[in-house]
Amino acid sequence: MKGIVFTEFLELVEDKFGLAVVDKIIQQSNLPSQGAYTAIGTYDFSEMLGLLKHLSEHTKLSIDDLLLTYAEHFFSVLASSYPDLINKYNDPIEMLSSIENHIHVEVRKIYPDAELPTFEIQEKTATKLVMIYKSSRAMYSFGLGLMRKTFEHFDATAKITLEKLTSDGTEVKFSIVKTNE
Numbered sequence: 796m797k798g799i800v801f802t803e804f805l806e807l808v809e810d811k812f813g814l815a816v817v818d819k820i821i822q823q824s825n826l827p828s829q830g831a832y833t834a835i836g837t838y839d840f841s842e843m844l845g846l847l848k849h850l851s852e853h854t855k856l857s858i859d860d861l862l863l864t865y866a867e868h869f870f871s872v873l874a875s876s877y878p879d880l881i882n883k884y885n886d887p888i889e890m891l892s893s894i895e896n897h898i899h900v901e902v903r904k905i906y907p908d909a910e911l912p913t914f915e916i917q918e919k920t921a922t923k924l925v926m927i928y929k930s931s932r933a934m935y936s937f938g939l940g941l942m943r944k945t946f947e948h949f950d951a952t953a954k955i956t957l958e959k960l961t962s963d964g965t966e967v968k969f970s971i972v973k974t975n976e
């Protein structure tokens with residue numbers, strides 16, 4: 796997992812819960828990196844799981860809720876770091892249906908070792924998108940947060956529902972229906 800995902804995560808934890816909590820979850824997680832992340836480095840995904848687990852225990856918030864909130868923050872990081880990737884779109888359904896064949900393809904050019912999910916489109920109309928998320932990392936709540944922010948970015952609203960196809964969340968069906976204009 797790319798370092799930027801860790802550095803932004805720890806920054807948000809510091810903002811919301813304070814530096815003492817950052818130190819505490821780093822200590823508790825016994826990290827090979829010892830929590831010294833650089834944005835362009837690459838670190839084991841298990842370090843993120845450790846940090847999330849201990850933050851969840853400390854805050855009593857579920858890992859899904861933490862990932863959802865984190866994704867909403869991460870969207871603004873992506874939007875300011877890669878404006879050209881997002882500005883190419885003027886519609887949230889168009890953008891979300893292009894993650895697999897455009898956005899993450901470009902991400903892989905920038906970070907060849909990025910660990911990205913796959914999205915398989917099952918149904919697409921002007922107002923509806925059904926796609927299957929697949930990833931061994933099971934970060935579907937992170938995907939949900941990014942999807943919500945995508946609609947907000949275009950001043951649009953949507954009803955997004957998800958259905959786990961595997962109990963561990965490595966395959967999840969997203970149904971996204973645009974609700975207004």
Ligand code: HEM
Nearest residue numbers: 796797873877880902909910911912930932934938941942
């Ligand atoms: C992960 C870039 C938009 C879904 C990532 C990562 C990067 C990235 C750098 C981390 C990879 C790693 O740590 O190795 C971008 C950029 C975007 C964008 C630049 C737009 C400009 C989106 C959107 C979604 C999405 C709109 C909505 C579904 C995900 C998910 C992951 C991820 C779920 C977590 C990894 C996993 O589940 O396996 N993306 N992304 N991305 N991205 Fe994107």
